[in-house]
Amino acid sequence: MATFRHICDSVAVITLSNPPVNALSSALIQALQKALGEAIRDSAVEAIVICGDKGKFCAGADIREFNKPSQKRGPHLLLLTDLIESNKKPVVAAIEGVALGGGLELALGCHYRVAHVQARVGLPEVLLGILPAASGTQRLPRLIGIAAALTLITTGKYVPAREALKLGIVDKVVGENTVDEAIRLAKKVIGQPLGSRQLSTLPVQCPPNVEALLAEAMVKVKKQFRGAQSPQACIEAVRAAVHLPYTEGIKKEQELYQFLNATHEPRAQQYAFFAEREVAKWTLPSGASWKTVSPQPIHTAAVIGLGTMGSGIVISLAKAQIPVIALEKDKKQLNIGSKAVISLLDRETLKMKQLGHTEATNSLGPVRFTLDYGELRDVDIVIEAVFENMILKKEIFRHLSGICKPEAFLCTNTSGLDIDEIASVTDRPQMIVGTHFYAPAHIMKLLEVVHGRYTSSISISTAMQLAKNLGKIGVLVGNCPLFVGNRLMVLYLQQAIFLVEEGNKLEEIDQTLENFGLAMGPFQMMDLAGLDTLWGCHVEHGLARPEQSSGISTHHHSSKRYSQLLGILCEKSRFGQKSGQGWYKYEKPGGRKAMSDPWLHNFLSEYHGVNNFKTQKITQEKIIEWCLYVIINEGFKVLEDGMASGPEDIDVIYNSGYGWPKHTGGPMYYASLVGLPVVLTKLEKYYEANPDIPGLKPSSLLKNLAALGNPPLKEWRALLGSWSSKL
Numbered sequence: 001m002a003t004f005r006h007i008c009d010s011v012a013v014i015t016l017s018n019p020p021v022n023a024l025s026s027a028l029i030q031a032l033q034k035a036l037g038e039a040i041r042d043s044a045v046e047a048i049v050i051c052g053d054k055g056k057f058c059a060g061a062d063i064r065e066f067n068k069p070s071q072k073r074g075p076h077l078l079l080l081t082d083l084i085e086s087n088k089k090p091v092v093a094a095i096e097g098v099a100l101g102g103g104l105e106l107a108l109g110c111h112y113r114v115a116h117v118q119a120r121v122g123l124p125e126v127l128l129g130i131l132p133a134a135s136g137t138q139r140l141p142r143l144i145g146i147a148a149a150l151t152l153i154t155t156g157k158y159v160p161a162r163e164a165l166k167l168g169i170v171d172k173v174v175g176e177n178t179v180d181e182a183i184r185l186a187k188k189v190i191g192q193p194l195g196s197r198q199l200s201t202l203p204v205q206c207p208p209n210v211e212a213l214l215a216e217a218m219v220k221v222k223k224q225f226r227g228a229q230s231p232q233a234c235i236e237a238v239r240a241a242v243h244l245p246y247t248e249g250i251k252k253e254q255e256l257y258q259f260l261n262a263t264h265e266p267r268a269q270q271y272a273f274f275a276e277r278e279v280a281k282w283t284l285p286s287g288a289s290w291k292t293v294s295p296q297p298i299h300t301a302a303v304i305g306l307g308t309m310g311s312g313i314v315i316s317l318a319k320a321q322i323p324v325i326a327l328e329k330d331k332k333q334l335n336i337g338s339k340a341v342i343s344l345l346d347r348e349t350l351k352m353k354q355l356g357h358t359e360a361t362n363s364l365g366p367v368r369f370t371l372d373y374g375e376l377r378d379v380d381i382v383i384e385a386v387f388e389n390m391i392l393k394k395e396i397f398r399h400l401s402g403i404c405k406p407e408a409f410l411c412t413n414t415s416g417l418d419i420d421e422i423a424s425v426t427d428r429p430q431m432i433v434g435t436h437f438y439a440p441a442h443i444m445k446l447l448e449v450v451h452g453r454y455t456s457s458i459s460i461s462t463a464m465q466l467a468k469n470l471g472k473i474g475v476l477v478g479n480c481p482l483f484v485g486n487r488l489m490v491l492y493l494q495q496a497i498f499l500v501e502e503g504n505k506l507e508e509i510d511q512t513l514e515n516f517g518l519a520m521g522p523f524q525m526m527d528l529a530g531l532d533t534l535w536g537c538h539v540e541h542g543l544a545r546p547e548q549s550s551g552i553s554t555h556h557h558s559s560k561r562y563s564q565l566l567g568i569l570c571e572k573s574r575f576g577q578k579s580g581q582g583w584y585k586y587e588k589p590g591g592r593k594a595m596s597d598p599w600l601h602n603f604l605s606e607y608h609g610v611n612n613f614k615t616q617k618i619t620q621e622k623i624i625e626w627c628l629y630v631i632i633n634e635g636f637k638v639l640e641d642g643m644a645s646g647p648e649d650i651d652v653i654y655n656s657g658y659g660w661p662k663h664t665g666g667p668m669y670y671a672s673l674v675g676l677p678v679v680l681t682k683l684e685k686y687y688e689a690n691p692d693i694p695g696l697k698p699s700s701l702l703k704n705l706a707a708l709g710n711p712p713l714k715e716w717r718a719l720l721g722s723w724s725s726k727l
């Protein structure tokens with residue numbers, strides 16, 4: 001677990017070993033303590049190097065042990081960092097791969113740090129609902145100053161070695177033989193005074209405006225991580241480093257850690273962490289799985305359509321160093337599209353340079369623009385990203401069938417159209433996969449991989465691996481209308497629109513849901529997505545009737561309530577951000593700053609009166625229930641239908657694709673936090689009052705689970721054998 005060996009009689013090397021990432025389990029911490037004790041006591045040892053096995057220093061505390069009762073845990077890592085620092089023999093950390101969380105805290109306890117050029121360091125505890133509670137909040141500010149420490153601790157950002165060197169986190173960066181270099185350094189400093197290397201003894205260098213800096217950080221995290229407590233606790237801990245001596249600061253750090261640990265947030269965020277990794281382990285009902293089916297290599301790709309989505313997909317591929325051919329239908333579109341792609345590519349190159357990547361190590365893959373389908377003959381994969389229209393897509397896929405090599409995978413970026421219908425016009429239905437990217441595609445982490453009726457397991461395996469290579473989280477879903485993410489989303493948006501029809505202010509609805517923690521409220525989200533796109537989607541999927549978009553109507557379609565508002569706003573050319581007005585108004589077309597629009601308010605009150613809607617002003621608590629419980633309910637229906645493998649898949653989709661607050665775990669985990677019987681009772685009540693809204697009709701799976709009380713999410717599947725994946 002932590003092996004200890006003498007090198008050249010004077011330097012001891014301690015190797016952390018706990019595959020796959022050398023996480024600090026209680027057993028490893030115990031073994032490290034033992035090895036350190038031996039090295040410290042051994043009079044032949046004059047210096048110590050700590051490194052990690054298999055090129056990875058340490059990914060931090062073992063997250064799987066967080067729920068272990070404290071009495072069952074071994075010594076606290078904090079004690080080890082103090083033991084290392086106060087010991088008279090110099091200790092050097094040799095950082096390869098990662099030094100994250102407790103791993104970096106361990107390295108900060110060491111007197112020197114040598115890092116491999118490709119290593120990354122960071123304190124991501126905030127992303128797990130806790131704070132760096134093994135002295136990270138106290139030692140890091142002493143090493144790199146308040147401003148930089150605040151940024152690292154409150155964002156959880158991973159910093160590449162070269163940037164870590166600039167910040168002063170590491171002392172040296174090497175291109176190879178990190179451990180040898182650490183040994184050399186250790187030998188060199190034997191006998192030198194260690195005082196200035198003991199971070200806990202150093203004063204914190206404070207700028208005169210330190211309180212303003214802390215206050216500014218607080219405003220920022222309250223906005224960025226709405227509703228989450230750990231970022232605020234991180235700032236409080238850093239404030240303690242400013243005002244208190246080290247030992248007092250440590251007490252405050254521990255206090256804050258205990259406080260956070262008593263909330264639901266750490267468990268929710270740790271659940272979200274493992275859920276992200278779980279969804280990569282896909283299995284099909286046939287038994288084929290990520291373990292048994294190898295992906296095909298993707299050396300070259302093509303993207304059809306260079307609108308917002310297509311351009312982002314091109315950039316994603318280029319960032320993964322996959323050469324791309326980008327195709328448009330005519331010269332004009334190619335000109336517009338190529339300009340957009342080139343400008344995005346320039347921005348990405350600049351970002352990479354700022355992160356210290358050299359051209360040699362991290363260049364973008366080449367992009368070639370064309371109007372000629374013939375150039376797609378030899379690519380390994382094609383991703384179609386044209387307008388959401390079945391006739392057009394079928395035409396393109398028919399064409400691709402005749403041109404592309406037989407081994408090429410043909411993917412569609414549709415956000416909800418039937419994959420099987422698209423596959424039906426091709427010569428290779430088994431190689432048709434839905435790859436539903438989220439906008440902006442070069443930034444958003446989520447990729448819904450849609451399994452059609454004919455899609456082969458190799459195609460799935462290849463698309464899931466592609467997601468990984470693009471740095472995305474691939475989630476496998478079934479081919480139901482709108483797939484999983486949007487299937488839940490349209491119901492949520494509809495609920496929000498119904499509230500406006502009943503006289504509620506859209507700004508208040510947005511604010512309430514943002515305070516809950518969503519990245520943006522439903523109306524801002526609609527303006528961003530484009531009201532015309534959403535209206536088209538409502539019509540396409542039978543949620544509204546195009547011919548009744550203007551004038552007075554029954555507001556019912558096949559006895560289901562629907563709203564015409566989206567269609568009416570589109571008729572008035574209010575398409576959202578892109579046209580400069582939608583639910584809000586913007587400073588200009590394409591503007592981002594949403595401003596309340598008096599015209600819309602007048603229009604809505606007239607609309608309300610003319611259409612005779614009941615007035616129903618509701619509280620913030622009810623806004624949350626009314627809007628979010630339909631997401632949960634439809635999530636259960638998705639599981640019932642077998643369109644997702646488990647609740648984790650739905651949560652990952654929402655966390656990484658829709659800005660759901662991770663500190664509540666995701667919609668399905670949130671349901672278990674609220675309590676399934678509570679969610680059910682509320683849905684029953686709302687459905688009774690609104691039988692024309694089928695999204696409120698409780699799912700049978702929810703009913704069955706709630707009848708068992710509130711079983712933990714992990715047990716849902718075992719308790720109800722009836723639900724099985726039909727992917």
Ligand SMILES: CCCCCCCC/C=C\C/C=C/C(=O)SCCNC(=O)CCNC(=O)[C@H](O)C(C)(C)COP(=O)(O)OP(=O)(O)OC[C@H]1O[C@@H](n2cnc3c(N)ncnc32)[C@H](O)[C@@H]1OP(=O)(O)O
Nearest residue numbers: 023025026059060061062063065100101102124133134277
């Ligand atoms: C004795 C326990 C007492 C607990 C009390 C704690 C008191 C507080 C004390 C100190 C504060 C310190 C807290 C922490 O350190 S919290 C952990 C902080 N670290 C992280 O958040 C790192 C998270 N990991 C990653 O970012 C990545 O995994 C990676 C960059 C290390 C590797 O990425 P990649 O190569 O893409 O692989 P995977 O992400 O797929 O991971 C591989 C495998 O490893 C598992 N894993 C990763 N990190 C941890 C971890 N810290 N603990 C446990 N397991 C980890 C991951 O789950 C994968 O597992 P698999 O799915 O089974 O393959």
